Amino acid sequence: xxxLIIDDEELIRNVVKEYCLNEGYNVLEAANGYEGLDILExxxxxxxxxxxxxxxxxxxxxxxKMKENxxxxxxxxxxxxxxxxxxxxxxxxxxxxxxxxxxxxxxxARIKAILKRxxxxxxxxxxxxxxxxxxxxxxxxxxxxxxxxxxxxxFDILSYFIKNPNTAITRDQLLNKVWGYDYFGDERTIxxxxxxxxxxxxKYRDLIVTVRSVxxxxxxxxK
Amino acid sequence: xxxLIIDDEELIRNVVKEYCLNEGYNVLEAANGYEGLDILExxxxxxxxxxxxxxxxxxxxxxxKMKENxxxxxxxxxxxxxxxxxxxxxxxxxxxxxxxxxxxxxxxARIKAILKRxxxxxxxxxxxxxxxxxxxxxxxxxxxxxxxxxxxxxFDILSYFIKNPNTAITRDQLLNKVWGYDYFGDERTIxxxxxxxxxxxxKYRDLIVTVRSVxxxxxxxxK
DNA sequence: TAACTTTTTCACCAAATTTTCATAATTATA
DNA sequence: TATAATTATGAAAATTTGGTGAAAAAGTTA
Numbered sequence: 001x002x003x004l005i006i007d008d009e010e011l012i013r014n015v016v017k018e019y020c021l022n023e024g025y026n027v028l029e030a031a032n033g034y035e036g037l038d039i040l041e042x043x044x045x046x047x048x049x050x051x052x053x054x055x056x057x058x059x060x061x062x063x064x065k066m067k068e069n070x071x072x073x074x075x076x077x078x079x080x081x082x083x084x085x086x087x088x089x090x091x092x093x094x095x096x097x098x099x100x101x102x103x104x105x106x107x108x109a110r111i112k113a114i115l116k117r118x119x120x121x122x123x124x125x126x127x128x129x130x131x132x133x134x135x136x137x138x139x140x141x142x143x144x145x146x147x148x149x150x151x152x153x154x155f156d157i158l159s160y161f162i163k164n165p166n167t168a169i170t171r172d173q174l175l176n177k178v179w180g181y182d183y184f185g186d187e188r189t190i191x192x193x194x195x196x197x198x199x200x201x202x203k204y205r206d207l208i209v210t211v212r213s214v215x216x217x218x219x220x221x222x223k
Numbered sequence: 224x225x226x227l228i229i230d231d232e233e234l235i236r237n238v239v240k241e242y243c244l245n246e247g248y249n250v251l252e253a254a255n256g257y258e259g260l261d262i263l264e265x266x267x268x269x270x271x272x273x274x275x276x277x278x279x280x281x282x283x284x285x286x287x288k289m290k291e292n293x294x295x296x297x298x299x300x301x302x303x304x305x306x307x308x309x310x311x312x313x314x315x316x317x318x319x320x321x322x323x324x325x326x327x328x329x330x331x332a333r334i335k336a337i338l339k340r341x342x343x344x345x346x347x348x349x350x351x352x353x354x355x356x357x358x359x360x361x362x363x364x365x366x367x368x369x370x371x372x373x374x375x376x377x378f379d380i381l382s383y384f385i386k387n388p389n390t391a392i393t394r395d396q397l398l399n400k401v402w403g404y405d406y407f408g409d410e411r412t413i414x415x416x417x418x419x420x421x422x423x424x425x426k427y428r429d430l431i432v433t434v435r436s437v438x439x440x441x442x443x444x445x446k
Numbered sequence: 447t448a449a450c451t452t453t454t455t456c457a458c459c460a461a462a463t464t465t466t467c468a469t470a471a472t473t474a475t476a
Numbered sequence: 477t478a479t480a481a482t483t484a485t486g487a488a489a490a491t492t493t494g495g496t497g498a499a500a501a502a503g504t505t506a
Contacts, residue, residue, distance in 0.1 A: 095326060095328055096326040096328070096329065097325065097326050135389075137389065137390045137391065138389045138390060138391055138434075138440060139391045139434055139437060139440075151435070151462080151463055151464080152435055152436035152437065152463080152464095153463075153464070185464095185465070185466090186465075186466065186467090188465090188466080188467085188483090189464075189465055189466075191483060191484065191485085192464085192465075192466085192484090192485080192486095193464085193465095194483095194484090195484065195485065195486095196464095210482095210483065210484090212473070212474080212481095212482065212483080213474095213481080213482070213483095374451080374452055374453080375452080375453095376452075376453070408453095408454070408455090409454070409455060409456085411454095411455080411456080411494085412453080412454055412455070414494060414495070414496085415453085415454075415455085415495090415496085415497095416453085416454095417494095417495090418495065418496065418497095419452095433493095433494070433495090435462070435463080435492095435493070435494080436463085436492085436493070436494095447506105448505100448506090449504100449505085449506080450503100450504080450505075450506095451502105451503080451504070451505090452501100452502080452503070452504085453500105453501080453502070453503085454499100454500080454501070454502085455498105455499085455500075455501085456497105456498090456499090456500095457496105457497100457498095458495105458496090458497095459494105459495090459496085460493105460494095460495085460496105461492105461493085461494085461495095462491105462492085462493075462494090463490105463491080463492070463493080464489105464490080464491065464492075465488105465489080465490070465491080466487105466488085466489075466490085467486105467487090467488085467489095468485105468486095468487095468488105469484100469485085469486090469487105470483100470484080470485075470486095471482100471483080471484065471485085472481100472482080472483070472484080473480100473481080473482070473483085474479100474480085474481075474482090475478100475479085475480080475481090476477100476478090476479080476480095
C-alpha cells in the first residue's frame with residue numbers, strides 16, 4: 001500500500017509517516033501540489049492524505065488536477081475554521097475529512113476504512129503493474145486509474161503478453177494463441193495491432209518492446 | 224427512496240442532495256423543523272438527515288414531534304463541540320450520528336446501511352442498487368420504487384447478472400446458465416432479450432454494458 | 447378454440463473492429 | 477555510407493458485431 005502525504009509542514013508529514021510505516025504502509029511525501037503530481041506520475045499511489053493550505057499549489061488545485069488523470073481516494077486535512085464554502089464546493093469526491101489538530105490514530109483508522117472500501121476485493125482477477133490495471137473478469141484496462149477503451153483483440157493480445165512476461169513472442173505464436181490455430185492471415189497485421197495497443201497504453205507503451213526479427217516482448221520488472 | 228434533509232444551511236443541503244441523487248434517491252428539503260414536519264405530512268419519507276442547530280424549530284424538538292406520529296430512521300448531523308450531554312440525552316432513538324464537517328461519502332454509506340437494515344428485513348431475498356430493487360422471492364423488479372412488468376426470462380437473466388457483477392458474460396454462458404445446458408438455440412436470441420431487459424430497466428439500462436465480441440456485463444459500482 | 451403473452455428467429459443497418467496495403471522510419475550489416 | 481531488412485504508421489477496404497423491429501413459433505390462459 002502506497003500512501004502519499006501532501007503537506008508543507010514536515011512535522012505533520014513525519015508523524016503521519018511514522019504511523020503509516022507502523023501499519024506496514026509505504027509512504028511517499030510531497031510538500032506541495034506540484035510535488036504531489038510529480039509523484040503520481042512516477043509511482044503507484046493507493047491513497048492520498050492531502051492538506052488544503054499549502055504554498056505553491058494548494059490542496060484544492062491539486063485535487064482538481066489529480067481527478068483529471070487519476071481517481072485516487074483522498075483524505076483531506078484542514079485547519080479548523082477554514083471556510084466551509086470552499087470546502088463543500090470541492091468535497092464532492094473526497095473520501096474523508098479531518099480537521100487539524102487530528103489524532104494520528106484516527107487518521108490511520110480512516111485510511112484503513114477507505115482502503116477497505118476502495119480496494120478490490122477480488123484481487124485474483126486483477127493484474128496491476130505500475131499504472132496498469134487489468135481486470136480480466138470485466139475485461140477492462142485501466143491506465144493510471146482510468147478505464148481505457150480497448151478493442152477485444154487488443155485486450156486478448158495484452159492478456160497474452162501479461163501472462164508471458166519478459167518473453168520474446170513471435171508473430172506466429174501470437175497468431176496461433178490469440179487468433180487461433182486455424183487462422184491464416186498476414187503476419188504484418190500484428191504490427192498494426194501492436195501499434196493500436198501501444199497507443200492505448202499511453203505512457204506505458206514502452207513496456208511492449210519490439211524484438212527485432214522475432215516479434216515483441218512485454219517487460220515486467222519486479223524489484 | 225425518499226430522503227428528507229433538514230438543515231438551515233443551503234450549502235449542506237445541496238451537497239447532500241447531489242450525493243443522494245447520484246445514488247438514485249429522491250430528495251426532499253427543509254430549512255427547519257416546521258418545514259420538516261410539513262413535508263412529513265405530505266410525503267412518504269424513508270429516512271431523515273437532521274441538523275441539530277437550526278433557527279425556528281431545532282433538531283431536538285423536531286425529532287420529538289416526529290416520533291409522536293412517525294417512526295422514521297434518522298441520521299443526526301451536528302457541529303463538533305455541540306454538547307454531548309444533550310445529544311446523548313436524545314440520541315436514544317436516532318440511528319446514526321455524524322459530526323460536521325463530514326464526508327458526504329460516509330453519509331451516503333450510512334444512509335445505505337440504515338436503509339438496508341430498516342427496509343428489507345429479508346436481506347437475502349432482496350437486492351437493491353441505485354434505484355433498482357429486485358425481490359427474488361416474489362420475482363418482482365422495482366425501478367425507482369415502481370414495480371415493472373418483466374417476463375420470466377428477463378428476470379432470470381437479470382438475476383444472473385446481479386449474481387455475477389462486473390463480469391463479462393458470454394452469450395454461451397448465459398444460454399447454459401439461464402436456459403440450461405441442454406438448450407440449443409441461436410446465440411443472437413440473447414441480444415433480443417437484452418434489448419427487452421434494458422428497456423424494462425429504464426434509466427438504468429446502461430448498467431448492462433455490452434462487451435464487444437464477448438457478451439454482456441452488469442456494472443456494480445460500490446463506493 | 448381463441449386471445450394473449452412470451453420466446454425465438456431473422457434480416458437489415460449502423461457502427462466498431464480487423465485486416466490489408468502502401469509508404470515512411472528505423473535498424474542492422476556489408 | 478549505402479543497402480537491405482525490418483518495423484511503424486496512416487488510411488482505406490473488408491469484415492465482424494450488435495441493436496433493432498417485425499414476424500413466426502411456442503406457450504398460457506380464459
